[in-house]
Amino acid sequence: MALPLMPKATAVWLVENTALSFEQIAEFCGMHELEVQAIADGEVAAGIVGQDPLANGQLTRAEIERCEKNENAKLKLSISDIPRPQQRAKGARYTPVSKRHDRPDAIAWLLKHHPELSDAQLSKLIGTTKPTIGAVRDKSHWNATNIKPRNPVTLGLCTEADLEKEIALAPRRPGVVQPVVDYGSDVEEEEEPRQEPLVPSFLADAMTRRPHGGGDRS
Numbered sequence: 001m002a003l004p005l006m007p008k009a010t011a012v013w014l015v016e017n018t019a020l021s022f023e024q025i026a027e028f029c030g031m032h033e034l035e036v037q038a039i040a041d042g043e044v045a046a047g048i049v050g051q052d053p054l055a056n057g058q059l060t061r062a063e064i065e066r067c068e069k070n071e072n073a074k075l076k077l078s079i080s081d082i083p084r085p086q087q088r089a090k091g092a093r094y095t096p097v098s099k100r101h102d103r104p105d106a107i108a109w110l111l112k113h114h115p116e117l118s119d120a121q122l123s124k125l126i127g128t129t130k131p132t133i134g135a136v137r138d139k140s141h142w143n144a145t146n147i148k149p150r151n152p153v154t155l156g157l158c159t160e161a162d163l164e165k166e167i168a169l170a171p172r173r174p175g176v177v178q179p180v181v182d183y184g185s186d187v188e189e190e191e192e193p194r195q196e197p198l199v200p201s202f203l204a205d206a207m208t209r210r211p212h213g214g215g216d217r218s
Helices: 006-019 022-029 033-040 063-067 095-112 117-124 129-139 159-170 199-209
Strands: none
Touching: 006 022, 006 033, 006 095, 006 159, 022 033, 095 117, 117 129, 117 159
């Protein structure tokens, strides 16, 4: 049975935007019904952005409404002309010449939806370079005005499995190392200047008028 391009991301979207049963979504996306229920409960796919199957032509609104009215009905995948990415077993990822102009769009999408991914992960996913990623990020890319965020999976630049793997690995990577404060050092903190107590103005005036020195007044 043919499955949508991004089964888990499609399941996330269907759970959030339709009244389809878990069983219908699970069968359409090639998943277990309990896994779809876990998505609805927020226990699974928390970091995955939902993929709209209507936008990429894999489903129609009429097909969804037909199945919403009948729980026994099964969703039928529409024929799509979107190219499916080929899995490479070994070696660096190769991007066909015809798709290389899509990489800035894919970078923009990943930076927007998955900022936790490192530049090295982005380079690995879509076969790009760190300078290109930096140019897209700071909008200094030569074609910055025409860059539109687009999902790299639907563009055929990577697989959903590869994307999910990198997303899962991202939180485990060490972040910025915070400086360690050595509280046992011999350096003493500078003491704050000691402030003299304030004297009321009427007392200050009396002290100013007080005669200095002793002596008899007789």
